[in-house]
Amino acid sequence: MKLLESIVTEHPKNPVDAVNLARQYLQEIVLCGLYRSNFFNYAAFQGGTSLRIFHDLDRFSEDLDFCVVEEGHKVDLEKISGYLKDEIMSYGLEFNIQIRDVEGGNICGFRIKGNTRDLLQAMGFPESTLMLIHPKALTDIKIDIDKETPKGYKVEHVFKSYPFQYGATIMDYPTLFAGKTSAVITRHWKNRVKGRDLYDFEWYIGQNIPVNMRFLESNLVREGLIKESEFNREVLLELLEDRFRVIDYNSALEDISLFVPSDKVPENWSPEHFIEVSKRIQIDDGHRYR
Numbered sequence: 001m002k003l004l005e006s007i008v009t010e011h012p013k014n015p016v017d018a019v020n021l022a023r024q025y026l027q028e029i030v031l032c033g034l035y036r037s038n039f040f041n042y043a044a045f046q047g048g049t050s051l052r053i054f055h056d057l058d059r060f061s062e063d064l065d066f067c068v069v070e071e072g073h074k075v076d077l078e079k080i081s082g083y084l085k086d087e088i089m090s091y092g093l094e095f096n097i098q099i100r101d102v103e104g105g106n107i108c109g110f111r112i113k114g115n116t117r118d119l120l121q122a123m124g125f126p127e128s129t130l131m132l133i134h135p136k137a138l139t140d141i142k143i144d145i146d147k148e149t150p151k152g153y154k155v156e157h158v159f160k161s162y163p164f165q166y167g168a169t170i171m172d173y174p175t176l177f178a179g180k181t182s183a184v185i186t187r188h189w190k191n192r193v194k195g196r197d198l199y200d201f202e203w204y205i206g207q208n209i210p211v212n213m214r215f216l217e218s219n220l221v222r223e224g225l226i227k228e229s230e231f232n233r234e235v236l237l238e239l240l241e242d243r244f245r246v247i248d249y250n251s252a253l254e255d256i257s258l259f260v261p262s263d264k265v266p267e268n269w270s271p272e273h274f275i276e277v278s279k280r281i282q283i284d285d286g287h288r289y290r
Contacts, residue, residue, distance in 0.1 A: 008123040031045075032166045097112050199260070
């Protein structure tokens with residue numbers, strides 16, 4: 001029995017569910033590689049995937065998002081790439097790792113691609129499932145690393161023991177909520193509205209998690225939406241209302257339907273719904289953030 005076969009204990013027959021599950025396992029293998037490279041000594045995990053892995057957010061997530069929390073640290077992408085390659089190969093997998101780094105930009109990272117059928121086979125999926133997957137289909141994971149993290153965040157250190165053992169530095173709940181709220185307000189959605197942002201925003205509200213106002217303010221200042229020292233709860237609610245009134249909710253629902261079971265796709269999304277939800281937002285403006 002291959003190593004991954006002994007780790008992966010569930011094998012959904014639906015090909016979409018199978019591919020999503022395989023991607024989730026691959027994401028954690030990547031996190032193991034990052035951990036072994038000492039990446040979390042100077043960087044923190046953020047975004048929807050961190051929420052799913054460490055806080056049980058009930059939806060599938062695609063990418064891995066990180067930010068540098070040691071000011072001035074230069075990310076050694078070549079070194080990290082080597083650790084990622086070794087970690088992935090240790091499970092009998094062959095994936096191409098492409099470094100992404102635009103000169104002058106604040107985002108760098110990787111693109112990790114490999115054959116989906118080979119990945120499912122290594123995880124012990126039966127031939128009947130493999131035959132439902134196109135032989136040239138690729139599983140693709142994007143890693144984004146923000147090299148210029150806005151001020152005001154707070155991190156915590158966590159450890160996971162199952163199904164893989166690794167540690168990570170992650171943004172705390174209020175800081176994660178601030179990052180998601182910033183995305184709701186500022187993300188350039190173009191033609192594909194990210195219903196995932198709306199889903200997560202409502203999830204935070206439902207969990208009674210306060211938003212880290214200092215980190216949110218730093219993000220909005222960086223985006224040029226506000227000036228420093230002019231931000232408060234009233235301004236936040238105005239920004240959210242303006243955004244909620246222009247969203248294409250049909251497109252947003254189409255997006256989120258790809259990431260949650262059909263019985264969890266919301267039916268009540270509208271400008272009025274999210275404006276009312278946002279009024280329940282709690283504020284964390286303490287002085288314990290960097």
